Amino acid sequence: MTPSKHPLAAFLASRISTMLVMLFLLGLGVFGLMSLAPGDIVDEYVKSQMFNVETDSGKNDAGRYWTPEQIAATKHELGLDRPFWEQYGRWLHNVFVDHDLGRSLISNAPVLFLVSTRMINSIVLNLISLVILTTASFALGIWLSSKAGTKLDVGAAFVSLFFNAFPGILLLLMLQMFAAASGWFPVTAYPTGSYDSPVSFGFSYLYHIILPLIGAFLGSLGGSLRLIRATMLDQLGQPYVTALRSRGIDEGRIRFHHAFRNTMNPFITGSSNLLADLFSGSLILEIIFSYPGIGRLMYDAVIHKDINLVMTNVMFISALLLVGMLLSDLALALVDPRVRYNKR
Numbered sequence: 001m002t003p004s005k006h007p008l009a010a011f012l013a014s015r016i017s018t019m020l021v022m023l024f025l026l027g028l029g030v031f032g033l034m035s036l037a038p039g040d041i042v043d044e045y046v047k048s049q050m051f052n053v054e055t056d057s058g059k060n061d062a063g064r065y066w067t068p069e070q071i072a073a074t075k076h077e078l079g080l081d082r083p084f085w086e087q088y089g090r091w092l093h094n095v096f097v098d099h100d101l102g103r104s105l106i107s108n109a110p111v112l113f114l115v116s117t118r119m120i121n122s123i124v125l126n127l128i129s130l131v132i133l134t135t136a137s138f139a140l141g142i143w144l145s146s147k148a149g150t151k152l153d154v155g156a157a158f159v160s161l162f163f164n165a166f167p168g169i170l171l172l173l174m175l176q177m178f179a180a181a182s183g184w185f186p187v188t189a190y191p192t193g194s195y196d197s198p199v200s201f202g203f204s205y206l207y208h209i210i211l212p213l214i215g216a217f218l219g220s221l222g223g224s225l226r227l228i229r230a231t232m233l234d235q236l237g238q239p240y241v242t243a244l245r246s247r248g249i250d251e252g253r254i255r256f257h258h259a260f261r262n263t264m265n266p267f268i269t270g271s272s273n274l275l276a277d278l279f280s281g282s283l284i285l286e287i288i289f290s291y292p293g294i295g296r297l298m299y300d301a302v303i304h305k306d307i308n309l310v311m312t313n314v315m316f317i318s319a320l321l322l323v324g325m326l327l328s329d330l331a332l333a334l335v336d337p338r339v340r341y342n343k344r
Helices: 009-037 043-052 068-078 082-097 111-145 151-165 168-182 198-208 210-236 237-244 251-288 293-303 307-335
Strands: none
Touching: 009 082, 009 210, 009 307, 082 237, 082 307, 111 151, 111 210, 111 251, 111 307, 151 168, 151 210, 168 210, 198 210, 210 251, 237 251, 251 293, 251 307
């Protein structure tokens, strides 16, 4: 096959089409899995009404009970009595033809409004965590590679492995208990109340997310730190480094100008997985620290079987991760001239 005249455009077209197919199959799978779960949101609502039949006067209110005919009519109105592939087709029609993500079946609020506000909160939190984690991993990994075999290197490896193996949920709970006992930090991860200016809100926000960031940082540092350190040591043992040293090149220039660039390759390749791990781990963080993010919203939607909210959350997060993987591949081609995406 002859090389394409526009290899980057051909690569992007191929990847984007693959991403669209993956998102389509993912949505079909989500509808299928939700249909396999016992009951639906109407059943959940009826159960909640049955557990709350006491009126303010303390007497039973029979009018709160739903008849089987009312339940069936409500399910038919919402389309919940149809096969999951028909429900999926209806959802796709509403999104791409009517440009409407629908309303939450729990709160009757527009899904786009609920997801957009929560998604921004989650993206901000995870981007801050990713920047801190990446900076610390490169700084410590490169520094520890120069201390290989020393007591400091062994101690740092032990600490990183300890926190990597430590249960993340237990670490977050201990940090919250520390905040409650000491009073030095808030037990929630999002500021409440009114603020005079965006600057004051920003400082309050950073103060509230200190402990959640520490928990996310300690839980994720071990893997990335070991990766950077091992890759740096491997590069420093390559023949081209020996040749540079024989020419009298400064050791700092060898590390940061030559070896460091090659160290970025495996980290960029795994950065999309790191972002996915941060988003999946933020679910527990948001629940424990009462952070209004997409993870907490997704948890509530799945528990109540709110299919419109579940689908929008899954599609947004999956699309974000797929775009992140595409950007990591493009960044890899920028830092490594050996990587090219032209077809031959």
